[in-house]
Amino acid sequence: MRLTIFGATGGVGGEVVRQALNAGHQVTAVVRDPARLSVTGEGLEVFRSDLTDPAAVRPAVAGRDAVLSGLGARSRRGAGVATRLTRTVLDAMEAEGTRRLLVVSAAPVGPEPEGDGLLARAVRGVVSAVLKDVYVDLRAMEDAMARSSTDWTAVRPPRLLDKPVGGVYRSVVGGFPVKGRFIGRADVAHAMLAMVDDAATVKQGVGVAY
Numbered sequence: 001m002r003l004t005i006f007g008a009t010g011g012v013g014g015e016v017v018r019q020a021l022n023a024g025h026q027v028t029a030v031v032r033d034p035a036r037l038s039v040t041g042e043g044l045e046v047f048r049s050d051l052t053d054p055a056a057v058r059p060a061v062a063g064r065d066a067v068l069s070g071l072g073a074r075s076r077r078g079a080g081v082a083t084r085l086t087r088t089v090l091d092a093m094e095a096e097g098t099r100r101l102l103v104v105s106a107a108p109v110g111p112e113p114e115g116d117g118l119l120a121r122a123v124r125g126v127v128s129a130v131l132k133d134v135y136v137d138l139r140a141m142e143d144a145m146a147r148s149s150t151d152w153t154a155v156r157p158p159r160l161l162d163k164p165v166g167g168v169y170r171s172v173v174g175g176f177p178v179k180g181r182f183i184g185r186a187d188v189a190h191a192m193l194a195m196v197d198d199a200a201t202v203k204q205g206v207g208v209a210y
Contacts, residue, residue, distance in 0.1 A: 003026065030048075100151050107207060165189070173200055
C-alpha cells in the first residue's frame with residue numbers, strides 16, 4: 001500500500017513507519033524536523049511540513065491508500081494541537097479525495113468498559129481530571145473527523161508503554177477491553193496497520209489494550 005504517516009517522529013508514529021516499511025509498504029513520513037526521524041529504509045519518503053497550510057500538505061496525501069496519524073499533545077501544555085493539526089490533514093485529504101484515515105486518540109474519550117470495578121473507575125476518573133484538557137482536545141479531534149467525508153477510525157489506547165511489538169492484544173469496536181490498563185506503543189501501531197483494511201472499524205472508535 002501507499003501510506004502517509006503524520007506524527008512520524010513520535011512514539012506511535014515512528015512505530016507505524018517502521019512496521020509499515022518492514023511490511024513492504026511505500027511510506028511518506030510527514031515531519032516538521034527531518035533530523036528527528038530515526039527510521040530509515042527502502043520505500044520511505046520524507047515530507048517536511050509544519051501542518052499550518054492544508055494546500056501545502058495535499059501532495060503528501062494525494063493518491064494514498066490510507067493516512068495514519070499519531071498527532072497529539074505530549075503534555076497538558078500542548079492541549080489543542082491534535083484538533084488543530086488534524087483539521088489540516090482532513091482539509092488536505094478532502095481536497096484530494098483521499099478517504100481512509102486512522103488516528104490515535106485515548107481510552108477515556110470513549111465509553112467506559114462494562115465490568116470494571118469501582119477502583120478502576122476511580123483511577124480512570126483521577127487520570128481524566130488531571131489530563132482533562134488533553135482529552136477535550138481529542139474529543140474535538142474525533143468530532144472534526146465525524147463531520148468530515150473521510151472513512152475514519154479513532155484508535156483509543158490506555159496508558160502507553162515502551163515495549164517491542166508482540167501483536168497480541170484485545171480490541172473492541174465501539175468500546176474498550178475490560179480491565180485493559182496498558183498497551184505498548186508498538187502494538188498500537190500494529191493495531192492501526194491491521195485496521196487499515198478492516199471495514200468494521202470505519203467511522204468507529206476502537207479500544208485497544210492488553
